[in-house]
Amino acid sequence: MVRNSRFDLAVFGILALVMLVTRTHSLSNVMHLPDTSLASFFALGFLVRRGIAFAALFALAYAIDVTVIGWFGQSDFCFTPAYWMLVPAYGTMWLAGRFGAEKLGERASALPAITVLLVAATFVSQLFSSGGFYFLGGRFEDPTLAGFMPRLGRYFPSTLYATLLWTAAAAGVLALLSMARPQLRADSRK
Template identity: 80%
Template sequence: MVGPAIRNSRSDLAVFGLLALVMLVTRTHSLSNVMHLPDTSLASFFVLGFLVRRAAAFAGLFLLGFAIDVTVIGWFGQSSFCFTPAYWMLVPAYGTMWLAGRFAAEKLGDQASALPPTIALLALATFVSELFSSGGFYFLGGRFADPTLAGFMPRLARYFPPTLYATLLWTGTAAGIHALLAMTRPTLLAKRGK
């Protein structure tokens, strides 16, 4: 018989592995010749916070994202335009998503009645994350002469809607898989350790 701590560790690893795989596929744009899938990064950190909640998992997923970016820029010739000192603003951007996922799991839960407040929380966290990432790039990246709030607002209006769409799409996909597993394999989703 497998104890709850081992079962939770295994399921945490499985969740982490799946999120890492999906991030590898979408962040590298490895399927771009066939189809362009929206980036899962923000959704991955939200789902990670909701399901795993271990700080080491957050660090691991962040390091994976960093490694992917370095690899596609250094070895596959993608543009390094976005790779500036402001790159580290992704730590609070992704941290916002991860903490929102933790909050949603601990305070809202995974019942159907929690769906509206969870969606609202997800949208708010995505907005804050976009402020950190896009705002950090715009104001701290050194790519724009004399950055101003008036200059940033059109960029926010341009980039936030597709970011929100991708985050809702991937988080909804993860929620659907979670609900399907809850119906078909309820013991697999037994109460997880915090």
Template identity: 65%
Template sequence: MDRRLSLTSPRFDLLAFALLAAVMLVTRTHSLSHVVHLPDTSLASFFVLGYLVRRVAAFAGLFALGFVIDVWRIYVLGGSGFCFTPAYWMLLPAYGTMWLAGRMVAERLGERLSALLPAAVVLLVATFVSNLFSSGGFYFLGGRYPDPTLAEFLPRLQKYFPGTLLATLLWSGVGAAAYIALLVARPELRRVSAR
């Protein structure tokens, strides 16, 4: 059995998944809030996962981790359950959008420097669509707002989307920088990759 690490190996997939899960665990639980408040990496984690790991099982695993974190925070740690409504399941298409966008960037744009700007545009559009699923789902399907209207939703979108976008761009940039650093440190990985 070949034990070398390559970008297409199950070992690399597992390592990438473990790192993204650890970062999501720290930021989604806000376990370092007493030291520093780190923005949630969930959207960026799914985008980077889509870029690095093509297996649907990885997507399902990261979604399950997010669900377990949320249940733990609400029912064990006593956090707010305000956002935990039947609309929670709108996170499936929200996170799926990010994961598929990451896959699209990997498959169609690759690792060229010229791909950075188009990848950023895909990331921006995917984040907006994802936010429509998650925030729109919560607002229109969550049952927290009587008689929800588009006129009331748009100001909420305008208020909360910039922070979501900034966090997603920040964490995706960190992921891209780590990936580039890996390729610089281990250039043989690039040659093994079938992107």
């Protein structure tokens, strides 16, 4: 299926903007917004599906991290050789989004299955990112599975919450746009 490039570019732009706001914590002085990264990659896979879009969004995430660490003095504690485990972590979300769009579609009846897919993808993504950091980051002496499990239990619920929250917000915005301008989604499939 040939997709509408303007629609893809608009989706990418919105996801990039939201990621810029939440990943930089630019609003932290006013309020803390949970990071949208996992939800953004899932939505990108669901709506855009082009490999170049994945690479561009990952490059943006990397550029944001380098900028906030190098120029704005954020801690570099998480910036280790294990940082590259974010490629399979975000790739998991993007591929899950693609799978959901291709196999489940945008029907309301697919919502439970898409939610299960989103939860499973978030868990696998968390294993790549947190597990990679714990086992490969060099920050923990003698990492063990027993040492990792409490960390997974501590960080996964908030990661899942943020991912479900932002994905629901994206789905809600898309539904409202589709109701207000039905030709928008129809045009995106051309």
